[in-house]
Amino acid sequence: MSYVFNPAPVVSVPVFGSTQRFPVHRIYCVGRNYEEHAKEMGFSGREAPFFFMKPADALVVVNPGETASMPYPTLTKNLHHEIELVVALGKGGRNIAAADAHKHIFGYAVGLDMTRRDLQNEMKKLGRPWSISKGFDHSAPIGAITPAADAPDIASAEISLQVNAQQRQRSQISKLIWNISEVIEHLSAAWELQSGDLIYTGTPEGVGAVVSGDSMSAGITGLQSITVTVG
Numbered sequence: 001m002s003y004v005f006n007p008a009p010v011v012s013v014p015v016f017g018s019t020q021r022f023p024v025h026r027i028y029c030v031g032r033n034y035e036e037h038a039k040e041m042g043f044s045g046r047e048a049p050f051f052f053m054k055p056a057d058a059l060v061v062v063n064p065g066e067t068a069s070m071p072y073p074t075l076t077k078n079l080h081h082e083i084e085l086v087v088a089l090g091k092g093g094r095n096i097a098a099a100d101a102h103k104h105i106f107g108y109a110v111g112l113d114m115t116r117r118d119l120q121n122e123m124k125k126l127g128r129p130w131s132i133s134k135g136f137d138h139s140a141p142i143g144a145i146t147p148a149a150d151a152p153d154i155a156s157a158e159i160s161l162q163v164n165a166q167q168r169q170r171s172q173i174s175k176l177i178w179n180i181s182e183v184i185e186h187l188s189a190a191w192e193l194q195s196g197d198l199i200y201t202g203t204p205e206g207v208g209a210v211v212s213g214d215s216m217s218a219g220i221t222g223l224q225s226i227t228v229t230v231g
């Protein structure tokens with residue numbers, strides 16, 4: 001069999017402590033999953049989870065010990081940072097019960113759900129899809145994935161982001177409105193999940209703009225921190 005042109009390479013993320021890499025299938029994202037962030041965006045924080053997606057090749061992979069950079073995207077004057085816990089699935093399934101969700105998790109990583117906030121606000125107002133504001137090229141920086149067995153206390157971890165060494169976001173994973181297991185239950189009712197899927201679980205309060213030259217440092221207790229500069 002041959003293709004009419006070379007297929008795109010498999011997108012993959014390093015696994016911390018291993019020479020093997022995690023091959024990425026899809027990227028799901030949860031909207032407004034911390035109460036204080038929902039409030040800062042003008043909502044009550046008490047709604048059912050909702051989802052959007054980013055293309056797998058929107059990832060910007062940050063290797064352990066390295067700094068990565070993402071270009072400042074076109075069409076925006078208000079690029080926002082959103083630090084998020086990313087859940088990496090090692091096993092797929094549909095209609096996964098929350099109680100069984102842990103069996104499907106391969107590991108965890110630190111991610112950034114970069115957002116063209118001005119375009120997102122415009123699309124919300126017009127009732128149009130969010131794709132242009134969320135799923136653009138280089139919109140999903142991610143660090144190495146730590147296997148779940150090496151990150152046993154993730155549910156009580158702290159999550160924080162600094163821009164140019166100044167604190168912008170700081171919260172706890174325990175403040176997720178819908179926890180990791182509940183997110184997997186809801187997602188797997190809507191899609192058949194696959195091994196290789198990544199789930200960006202939502203951002204806490206404190207989102208804000210970055211400009212060219214800024215340096216974002218993002219960390220979650222027990223996971224590989226990432227530093228990403230905006231080009």
Ligand code: MN
Nearest residue numbers: 082113202203
């Ligand atoms: Mn987000």
